[in-house]
Amino acid sequence: MSEKALRLGTRRSKLAMAQSGQVAETVREVTGRPVELVEITTYGDVSREALAQIGGTGVFVTALRDALLKGEVDFAVHSLKDLPTAQPEELVLAAVPEREDPRDVIVARDALKFTDLPRGARIGTGAPRRMAQLNAYARAHGLDIETVPIRGNVDTRIGYVRDGELDAVVLAAAGLNRIGRVDEVTDFLSVDTVLPAPGQGALAIECAADNAELIAALGELDDPFTRAAVTAERSLLAALEAGCSAPVGALADLLVDGQIVKEMRLRGVVGTTDGSRMVQLSTTGPVPQTHDQAWALGRELATEMLAQGAAGLMGERAH
Numbered sequence: 001m002s003e004k005a006l007r008l009g010t011r012r013s014k015l016a017m018a019q020s021g022q023v024a025e026t027v028r029e030v031t032g033r034p035v036e037l038v039e040i041t042t043y044g045d046v047s048r049e050a051l052a053q054i055g056g057t058g059v060f061v062t063a064l065r066d067a068l069l070k071g072e073v074d075f076a077v078h079s080l081k082d083l084p085t086a087q088p089e090e091l092v093l094a095a096v097p098e099r100e101d102p103r104d105v106i107v108a109r110d111a112l113k114f115t116d117l118p119r120g121a122r123i124g125t126g127a128p129r130r131m132a133q134l135n136a137y138a139r140a141h142g143l144d145i146e147t148v149p150i151r152g153n154v155d156t157r158i159g160y161v162r163d164g165e166l167d168a169v170v171l172a173a174a175g176l177n178r179i180g181r182v183d184e185v186t187d188f189l190s191v192d193t194v195l196p197a198p199g200q201g202a203l204a205i206e207c208a209a210d211n212a213e214l215i216a217a218l219g220e221l222d223d224p225f226t227r228a229a230v231t232a233e234r235s236l237l238a239a240l241e242a243g244c245s246a247p248v249g250a251l252a253d254l255l256v257d258g259q260i261v262k263e264m265r266l267r268g269v270v271g272t273t274d275g276s277r278m279v280q281l282s283t284t285g286p287v288p289q290t291h292d293q294a295w296a297l298g299r300e301l302a303t304e305m306l307a308q309g310a311a312g313l314m315g316e317r318a319h
Helices: 014-031 056-060 062-069 128-141 154-162 173-178 212-221 224-239 291-307
Strands: 006-011 035-040 075-079 091-095 104-108 121-125 145-149 168-172 203-208 248-257 260-271 278-285
Touching (some): 006 014, 014 075, 014 203, 035 062, 062 203, 104 154, 121 128, 128 278, 203 212, 224 260, 278 291
Parallel strands (some): 121 145
């Protein structure tokens, strides 16, 4: 490959710049080529409307994909949970690097844990998925909380707690890890309490489908287990015909006996945002060796969830 710098398209947020910078460094090591970050503003970054109103987290992806299709950048880095499940034919997911911590976390006043929050505690989150599961947990365990819809970057969200407007906010552990602020977490939420968004904690590195040389180079960053897991999670989301902002949680993880990977378990949840009704199921099978096998695992669990009434819990079904 020539010495010409590779152009990496990234959102301008502090988190996006941090994770793109980490990818750029790895790509430099793998290819021996310089990588320059190209900052792109997306509609999701400038709009103050609720994400569910403007098309879900997919609004963070469109501008980056447009830049790729126009040849303005060579590859782009996305938070995988933001990617719509339909993949454009002209683009390819060249790599899904090893996943960060997929859990959600609480940043609360007075270093409180979720279960120690006072009665009537106001918890901020922009995700219907988090609202549904937090409210369901509260109902089941006699907690009295109010979930409050919020938007904004990490500083804005934590600022609501520091300023006393909210008692706590929910964020993704991966994001705080990547920007070096995990010490501000007051509680890590078990995936048994809140299942993460499909693909949470993973990055997606995307480039043009006709650039075989770059696809091969970026493929060095791919982690097969992470790719299999997020493919199963995204298949579940797609089969439920739910958009990125639907109240769907999913997590595929490996069941390990000693040093031997035995099976993959996929868990899924759908619920009403008030937590009053939930469908939560899991399935376990051989670790998928191909994209089609991983996709089939997700479809299988989605079919069971739909049979138990999952579709009726998602409000307007996003296509």
